[in-house]
Amino acid sequence: MKASVWAPLAERVRIVAAGELRDLTRDENDWWHDDVELADGTRYGFLLDDDAEPVHDPRSRSLPDGVHGLGQVVETPDPQPWAGRDLAGGVIYEMHIGTFTEGGTLDAAIGRLDELVALGVDFVEPLPVNGFNGERNWGYDGVAWYAVDDTYGGPHAYVRFVDACHARGLGVIQDVVYNHFGPSGNYLPRFGPYLDDANANTWGANVNLAEPAVRRYILDNARLWFETYGVDGLRLDAVHALVDPTPRHILSELSQQTQELQEWLERPLTLIAESDLNDPVMILSRDEGGYGMTAQWCDDYHHAVHSALTGEADGYYGDFASLSALAKAATKGFVHDGTFSTFRGRPHGAPIPPQVPRSRLVTFVQDHDQIGNRAEGDRLTEALSDDRLAVAAVLNLCSPFTPMIFMGEEWAASTPWQFFTGHPEPELGEATAEGRIAEFAQLGWDPEIVPDPQDPETFRRSHLDWGERERDPHGRILDLYRDLIALRRREPEFSDPRFSELSADSDDDAKTFRLRLGAVQVLVNLGTGDWDAGAGRMLLATSPRVRVSAAGVVLPPDTAAVLRTPDVESLNIG
8 A cells, every 4th residue: 555644734744664764745635645555564654743753544454553553554355245234124233342252352253153143133233443542442432443453353353253244144233433532542633623622522522524534534434344344334423423514414425425335335234323312314315304324223212111121210211201101112213202301401302204114213222321321330130030131122122123132131141331441541541430430429329339440350340251141041031032033033013114003002000011013012011910911812922921811811010922913903901
């Protein structure tokens, strides 16, 4: 490759490569170029103006010495041919490479892929793997967007991982962060105006989307994942933090580029937005005035399920305490679709138009944020009985939308998933730990229970224990997840795109819930007495205590069942 870099703020740029120092030439667009070919494996960096120490290329794909070291030229093989997968009808498995296995690498993760195939999922969704400072991180502190972090094995290991997934029929949706940079090792502001220092989001200065070259930096990064690494989709972190002052939103531009790439690569490509705006503009097509995302995460469904199962009603759960919120989330997608949000103190959201396919909402009952951003990083396993964990599985995998599983959920993992960092700067590590304790203290949590994110034991505790799968009740929960995914694939109602085929009823006194997907019904009893739910052919039950007779199906407390009935209108909740 030949080195080039956008550096409008520099008056002089030199390259350090293979022990040589050369001046680069500036063009009219503030790109600096070098005509010497850099061989595969060459370490190189740039000296800006009178700097004595070089910094890595903002587009370097490999940083073997970390974000403060030189980059390395990497030539990876082309991805193996693969027809791809559509998101519609699929089940997603969210995973963190560093804690998914004891080894914590991409190659170690390959060794567990067959078990995900046996589970029945269709996509794996790794949390961000781009370059960050330190030895461990969730991934959202990345500063080198083009590099695959060496703690996971680097770019060659990533190619092997994607090819191994595809060989098993698994698509790969890579989580990426385009809304902020991490707090350590970000040299981009030295090169150019990558940040909008006048405006900030939760994590620091906004990314400067008014600058065309910064937009191109994002678009080219997305192209890298699709074209060079062969991934099937991108999950876009917190897109509500992308403040775009231009006439055309960056997400619309990204969706157009992705559609063009899809046609050129001749396989489906997916964009999934994480957004807390409850605005259907994300998932409406560009022709309809939307941004054209394939799907978006739906936090409302999570909140409604979590509140129903645990009884939690603090903070943002306050608007979801009634089972009617679950009924609305399961049939409309957004609970807040223009309604008043007590947590925000204002009306929030807008309705999803009925023509939008249901698969464009990704739903879940646990994810990395909803577990890891609890004070102790505790899973539902800590709060729920085995029976209620089984009900949670039904509410997740019998969602009318695109369900997602967080790693280990499928066997009710007992290991927590806590917030961990490995900042090598003592002052940054201390500030991170103190800030987290203060945050939870404001919410009424005991500071003594908040794990130190810098403590290596916090990271160690968050690793999955795969041996649990061989022991009950974990094995029984795993069997249920497999059965539910198989049921979802077998019954066509779960792939029906129409919102008009959904209806639901709930009873807050009896704590019963019924979701109808055409002729299929999902029944949940969270009450204290038996529920005579009416007639139907049993497709699945979470417990042998569920009884079927000529008179109908009876659900004891803390059970769920899936039925098929030819006459859904004749059944009323009671």
